Amino acid sequence: MPHATGEDPQLMTLLLAKHGEELARHIRRVLRDDDAAQDVLQETMLRAHRARAALGAASNQRAWLYRVATNVALNAVRSRTRERAALARHAAEQQLVVEPQADGRDDERRVDLWAEVARLPERQRLALTLRVADELDYEEIARRIGGTAAAARANVYQATKRLKVEVGDP
């Protein structure tokens, strides 16, 4: 085997060839979302790449990969749950603020999440809405609004970033 360090991705190629299919299946069972699953497989392989010196000679590569993939996938589930909960909380809180105020000075304070969403640039707004409300994957979002899945993902990311700045964290 050529050099086991540096740019040579040969070990990664071998590991993915041998275990990629069952790892991907395993991760998709946990996440039920191809985009998220791809991110998890990616992260798993990056960790494998960082650990290649030890992993290259190990006899239990499959077990190692499974353990890491499971951890990364569960973290992804947890952060996804947190994200959705945060958005739902935002929405709920903002609904409360929308109640009309008696003193009539309420206009600026009616901060509604979906009003914030409405002010986003069009592509970000569409991408975020399709992602959060319709729960589509990025491939499907790209099909609907045009462009690539990666661009759709970037739009959602930019949108959530902007909303956090403008709406503030609960």
Next chain:
Amino acid sequence: MTETAVREREAVERIVLGTFGALTGRRGEPLRYAMMDDTPVGVLGLAAGEHGLRHLSFVGNEDEFIARLLAEHGDVPVLRSGTLDPVRRALDAYFTARHFDFDVAVDLSGVPAFHRRVLDETARIPAGRVATYTEIAVRAGSPRASRAAGNALHNNPVAIIVPCHRVLRTDGSLGGYGGGLHVKEWLLEHEGARPRAL
């Protein structure tokens, strides 16, 4: 991130994308492979695309087989897969139960036309029988191309299932075999066709 780290990330990303794209059907079909580590004729590597079996090879080990597939098929992701289990069972039955007929889809689309005719004709030789390189060349439509027929058989991508081991020299000697002559001899004896000269 350092520049090396970025390059590493990109390399891993590329591999994951290709592999995952293949798995989810977002990109082209991968080449799926399986190993058979302890057959009576040694280690076998099997690989199939969406249209059928493309490789049945005698190999040293799994890493060597993967490297060979990557070298031959370039950017196509190579993945170990359970989808080849039926082929492995058919080969098991061949080795243990002397069940010599394979009901396995074979994809020879990567093989040049004359070579494919030679392999098609070879596939018609029943177990227990043999033919000569010249006979196969005649059946493939080129009586004087016995040497080319030999080449085609030498490059048979799907050993055993396309039974190139059943083709001998006109004098009855074994000729050549990719898996080694002892394997050719073993297969012929296993099928009940003892070569006249060893």
